[in-house]
Amino acid sequence: MNFLSEALWVLLLGSLLGLELIGKVPPTLHTPLMSGANAISGITMLAALTLIIKAGSNTTLLIMASISLGFALFNVIGGFLVTDRMLAMFSRKPSRNKENR
Amino acid sequence: MTISSLIKYLIDLLAVLLLALGIKGLSKVRSARYANRLAAVAMALSVVGVLVNSLGDKGIPITAWTWIIFGTVLGGSLGMITAQRVPMTAMPETVALFNGCGGMSSLLVAIGVALFPINDGFGGLNNDLIGILSIVVSIFVGAITFSGSLVAMAKLQGWLSTPTWMQNKLRHVFNIAFAALSLVAAIELIRGGEAGLWLLVISSSLLGIGVTLAIGGADMPVVISLLNSYSGVAAAAAGFVVGSQLLIVAGAMVGAAGLILTQVMCNGMNRSLTSVLFGGALGAGSVADSGGEYINITSCSVEECALTLEAAERVVVVPGYGLAVAQAQHTLREVTRALETSGIKVCYAIHPVAGRMPGHMNVLLAEADVPYEQLLEMDVINPEFPAVDVVLVLGANDVVNPQAKNDSSSPLYGMPVLDVQEAQTVFVVKRGMSAGYSGIKNDLFEMTNTSMVFGDAKKVLGDLLVELKELGVGKKG
Numbered sequence: 001m002n003f004l005s006e007a008l009w010v011l012l013l014g015s016l017l018g019l020e021l022i023g024k025v026p027p028t029l030h031t032p033l034m035s036g037a038n039a040i041s042g043i044t045m046l047a048a049l050t051l052i053i054k055a056g057s058n059t060t061l062l063i064m065a066s067i068s069l070g071f072a073l074f075n076v077i078g079g080f081l082v083t084d085r086m087l088a089m090f091s092r093k094p095s096r097n098k099e100n101r
Numbered sequence: 102m103t104i105s106s107l108i109k110y111l112i113d114l115l116a117v118l119l120l121a122l123g124i125k126g127l128s129k130v131r132s133a134r135y136a137n138r139l140a141a142v143a144m145a146l147s148v149v150g151v152l153v154n155s156l157g158d159k160g161i162p163i164t165a166w167t168w169i170i171f172g173t174v175l176g177g178s179l180g181m182i183t184a185q186r187v188p189m190t191a192m193p194e195t196v197a198l199f200n201g202c203g204g205m206s207s208l209l210v211a212i213g214v215a216l217f218p219i220n221d222g223f224g225g226l227n228n229d230l231i232g233i234l235s236i237v238v239s240i241f242v243g244a245i246t247f248s249g250s251l252v253a254m255a256k257l258q259g260w261l262s263t264p265t266w267m268q269n270k271l272r273h274v275f276n277i278a279f280a281a282l283s284l285v286a287a288i289e290l291i292r293g294g295e296a297g298l299w300l301l302v303i304s305s306s307l308l309g310i311g312v313t314l315a316i317g318g319a320d321m322p323v324v325i326s327l328l329n330s331y332s333g334v335a336a337a338a339a340g341f342v343v344g345s346q347l348l349i350v351a352g353a354m355v356g357a358a359g360l361i362l363t364q365v366m367c368n369g370m371n372r373s374l375t376s377v378l379f380g381g382a383l384g385a386g387s388v389a390d391s392g393g394e395y396i397n398i399t400s401c402s403v404e405e406c407a408l409t410l411e412a413a414e415r416v417v418v419v420p421g422y423g424l425a426v427a428q429a430q431h432t433l434r435e436v437t438r439a440l441e442t443s444g445i446k447v448c449y450a451i452h453p454v455a456g457r458m459p460g461h462m463n464v465l466l467a468e469a470d471v472p473y474e475q476l477l478e479m480d481v482i483n484p485e486f487p488a489v490d491v492v493l494v495l496g497a498n499d500v501v502n503p504q505a506k507n508d509s510s511s512p513l514y515g516m517p518v519l520d521v522q523e524a525q526t527v528f529v530v531k532r533g534m535s536a537g538y539s540g541i542k543n544d545l546f547e548m549t550n551t552s553m554v555f556g557d558a559k560k561v562l563g564d565l566l567v568e569l570k571e572l573g574v575g576k577k578g
Binding site for chain 2: 014018031045048067
């Protein structure tokens with residue numbers, strides 16, 4: 001019961017934090033923000049990792065958890081890289097303009 | 102508390118802090134890139150935390166290491182390749198694909214724990230009601246996220262279109278049936294039946310497909326954002342399954358933030374979330390009566406267009422999905438550069454939902470070196486259109502349809518649009534007279550100050566560049 005009651009508090013506070021974190025977002029950033037948040041939701045990789053470590057000698061579970069880890073990492077690594085690629089296009093703009101002028 | 106678990110505890114706290122700062126920073130232009138990296142560092146740290154804790158606890162067996170490395174190399178390398186190869190035009194689909202995989206991961210974790218309960222550790226709750234409930238939620242939301250995201254991706258890629266029977270009200274019956282089936286399966290699973298597990302996986306996957314398939318392409322960004330929020334919920338549920346507070350916080354944060362982002366996007370399109378989810382494809386089924394034939398279309402050649410542009414003082418470019426499909430952003434940049442060198446003032450009018458996703462056009466034009474200050478949002482540029490000489494509409498359609506303002510019977514009515522018709526001259530570059538994504542006739546094309554230039558955006562712009570050069574535009578002095 002101890003973990004559960006703590007976990008429910010964590011869930012509640014985490015949700016409230018998420019609601020407050022983003023207020024006004026410029027349209028430019030909608031796609032990158034979605035993509036970045038999406039990468040973070042790949043945090044289930046930790047669940048997959050824990051499962052692999054605790055699976056012991058159960059091969060079926062090991063394979064399932066390993067595939068799960070693969071899916072999650074595809075989400076995380078791909079997500080962060082793609083977001084970075086998008087944002088790189090915005091951030092280099094202003095400096096280059098000043099050089100031109 | 103052992104040292105290793107203390108370390109994990111501290112790392113988890115730090116990771117939560119960094120993730121929150123990351124999400125916060127991603128909503129500001131200046132800090133966005135830094136924030137994204139911050140979030141990535143937090144994720145890497147959290148992995149270290151889990152590994153340290155396990156090493157200090159009972160150690161990690163060699164077989165476990167093998168499978169960890171297998172999964173990491175497989176998922177990581179595929180993710181890297183995909184992220185580098187995918188063209189900027191296909192960004193919305195890519196986000197959908199990544200998101201679906203995140204949902205799949207939660208789904209697999211939940212199935213794994215359901216099939217092979219591990220009594221060691223997981224908060225000791227995986228055998229009681231709460232444990233099973235969190236497995237049910239994780240499977241249900243994970244499966245919906247996975248199947249829904251894949252359908253969204255297929256629709257954006259053009260692999261799938263909404264089948265006609267899906268536009269019927271009948272689809273609600275199917276979806277309610279799938280939902281009811283999921284509920285039955287969930288109860289069966291809670292009572293301990295393994296059959297319930299597979300029934301739940303199947304019925305919730307079908308529900309994801311059923312709900313997403315009916316939604317029109319123009320609303321797809323909202324759906325992807327919503328599914329993104331779901332994958333956060335799935336992660337939080339997986340956190341309950343394996344007893345990880347970090348997972349619960351991060352999942353809840355993404356879930357809630359995703360919901361807000363979805364709301365922000367809906368506001369931008371003047372659509373309510375319920376009408377997106379249950380209203381079906383925008384204008385679907387009424388294409389015939391709202392469509393109709395075009396009469397009085399003026400088409401003109403690229404030369405005429407070039408002549409008018411040369412004489413203009415102020416030009417506004419309205420980019421749309423057609424520009425993205427034709428990959429014409431670089432050619433466009435060359436044209437606007439030539440105009441600018443001749444002292445013509447150029448800017449870009451960005452509709453909040455131009456392209457297939459909010460911000461899609463900004464990303465594309467940024468890729469082609471268009472200065473950030475030249476991209477003007479709808480509210481800024483709309484009052485200025487009467488003072489504009491030439492508007493160049495490139496592959497945009499519904500976002501410049503005056504029907505949205507004038508015709509209360511139009512399905513588009515109420516959607517904010519760009520008032521391009523207020524300008525002196527409007528050139529619409531389009532491949533043919535086909536309707537826009539909503540399938541609705543565009544009154545703009547029949548207006549007297551509008552001329553159509555038919556052709557692929559990239560080819561037209563290329564020809565335009567040649568014509569402009571011949572006229573001496575783009576040479577200094």
